[in-house]
Every structure is written in structure tokens, then in C-alpha cells.
Amino acid sequence: GENVEQHPSTLSVQEGDSAVIKCTYSDSASNYFPWYKQELGKGPQLIIDIRSNVGEKKDQRIAVTLNKTAKHFSLHITETQPEDSAVYFCAASIFEAAGNKLTFGGGTRVLVKP
Amino acid sequence: NAGVTQTPKFRVLKTGQSMTLLCAQDMNHEYMYWYRQDPGMGLRLIHYSVGEGTTAKGEVPDGYNVSRLKKQNFLLGLESAAPSQTSVYFCASSYSLVNSGPYEQYFGPGTRLTVT
Numbered sequence: 001g002e003n004v005e006q007h008p009s010t011l012s013v014q015e016g017d018s019a020v021i022k023c024t025y026s027d028s029a030s031n032y033f034p035w036y037k038q039e040l041g042k043g044p045q046l047i048i049d050i051r052s053n054v055g056e057k058k059d060q061r062i063a064v065t066l067n068k069t070a071k072h073f074s075l076h077i078t079e080t081q082p083e084d085s086a087v088y089f090c091a092a093s094i095f096e097a098a099g100n101k102l103t104f105g106g107g108t109r110v111l112v113k114p
Numbered sequence: 115n116a117g118v119t120q121t122p123k124f125r126v127l128k129t130g131q132s133m134t135l136l137c138a139q140d141m142n143h144e145y146m147y148w149y150r151q152d153p154g155m156g157l158r159l160i161h162y163s164v165g166e167g168t169t170a171k172g173e174v175p176d177g178y179n180v181s182r183l184k185k186q187n188f189l190l191g192l193e194s195a196a197p198s199q200t201s202v203y204f205c206a207s208s209y210s211l212v213n214s215g216p217y218e219q220y221f222g223p224g225t226r227l228t229v230t
Contacts, residue, residue, distance in 0.1 A: 032217060043204050043221030044157070089156055095217050099145055099164050100208065101172065102219065104156035
């Protein structure tokens, strides 16, 4: 089955700096890679996703890059703000497969210091 | 729309007791999922359903049963709770491939379960 590893497990940045979280996956058939943000006491919420036919995707201050050959993908947050403090999860799946079952990484706790 | 709701929010069980967690969604999603979240381990899929009346095992199904008698509801049952099942349980739902995406899974607020 798929295995997703996520690094680092914790990340502390100064407000205004950039944050980068990296994930690797094991199943070369995976073709859908979402990123979720989880605030304290809440369920995860999708912030951005990418499919394997795309190398990079941006949405305002966040971007995701995908390297299919190396089987890794990364989340980039620029101009970090205190409200970016949360736990971030990467995931991978084969979206055509019944159920589009996601395999999640272990999470990264991001702290943005004012 | 309420989105995905979960009942109850908190529960404490004694070893051997049983309980059912209820998940409801009002987005007419075909797919529904149950995850557990443990510290440092991300979310792990317990069971999922691709439609009313169908269920399938995920990554960690042992000790749990599920049912999807109505499209909008997905129930997770613990027949004989064990301390290893202490966790936060999340339900999620999404559209199926038939709808050509998006494939975003919408999560509920979670149920914190403690088994003593």
C-alpha cells in the first residue's frame, strides 16, 4: 500500500518568512496530492491540491510543487502570518480508484511567531 | 448547509463497552469515510463507503464496524471498546468520480473518545 512521509514534524518561522513542508510517497500510481490544514479542535480543511499532470499550482500565498520522478511534493507558504499557525497534512491517492482513499503523512505543526 | 456533523463530540467508555458514532452530511456526497487521528500518526482510514448500502475496509478496520443505510449517514460502531481505541475520530465525505470532481474530502469536527 501507499506510504507517505512528511517532514519536518514541527516548524517555527518568523512572521513574514516562508515555510516549506516536504512529503514523499511510495506508490508511483498515486496521482492526486491534497494538502490539509487543521486548526486546534477542528477537522482538517483542504487548502490546495495538485494532480500528477501538473508540476506546480499556486493560490495566493500558498503553492504546491510535484516531482513525479522523485515521488515527492512540497507545500510553500510565503509571507507567513500568525493565522497560518496550525497542523498541516499532506496526502496521496489514486483519484480514479473507488473511494479515492487518501493516505496521510504524519503532519507538520507550524508556529508563526509575531 | 451544515456540512459534515458528528455525534457525540466527546465520550468516555469503559473497556468492553460498546457505542456508535454518527456522521451526517447534507451535501449529497456519494463517498463517506471514517478516520482515526493519533498523535504523530496523521489520519488513518478505518472504513469507507462509496454509496448507500456499501462499505469497505480501510487501513485499520479491526475492532470497528460500519453501516450506511442512508446516503447522508455513516455510522461507526465499536462492539467491545479497548484502550487502544482511544483516539479522535473524524468523518469525511466527498463527491465520487462520476461528478468529475472536485475530490475534496470535507471533514467533520471530530469525536474525542477515551476508553479507560
